Amino acid sequence: MSGKTIKNICFSLAVAIGLSGCLWSIPSTKTQPHPLIETNAAEIYADVYFMRPRTERSMGIADNALVIELDEAPFLSLVKNEYIRVPLKPGITTVTLKNRTLWGPFNKIKEMSRSRSFTFAAGKSYFITTTPVNGEFRGIFFVPTLISAARAQEIAATLRAVGPGSSELFD
DSSP states (O other), rough: HHHHHHHHHHHHHHHHHHHHHHHHHHHOOOOOOTTTBOOOTTTTTEEEEEEOOOOOOOGGGGSSSSEEEETTEEEEEEEEEEEEEEEEEEEEEEEEEEEOOOEETTTTTEEEEEEEEEEETTTTTEEEEEEEEEEEGGOEEEEEEEOHHHHHHHHTTTTTEESTTTTTOOO
């Protein structure tokens, strides 16, 4: 093979790898049917906002879509720079954030997850942000963190609302 052919193959391979990475960065999915979503308009629910702000710098594969689970059931995914409002049934809920990251001295891809339990009361609003933690060679993971309404409004000014009714609070 000539040097030009090898360069063309390498270029094509690089483009294919780059495009495959874009598939993991597709914007947020709609909320899946989940038993904690309040669908009865007559019931009082908790307004829960999930926010994924931008990061200071690129985090590689950890920048891809972040999966959010509620009580160990898949719920939705968020990409950087998005937030979503979800009406949830009141009660104690475990929020789990899952992401893929490069891990260890050989940069193997690994799934990381962190969970926290929150108590949501009917008629109240809650704001949960995804806080990145850089574990260096142990990889990057995200922690669900409850923040104040004032802090949420500051963060939301730079985010894109997704999902039905998500922009109501911050317009």
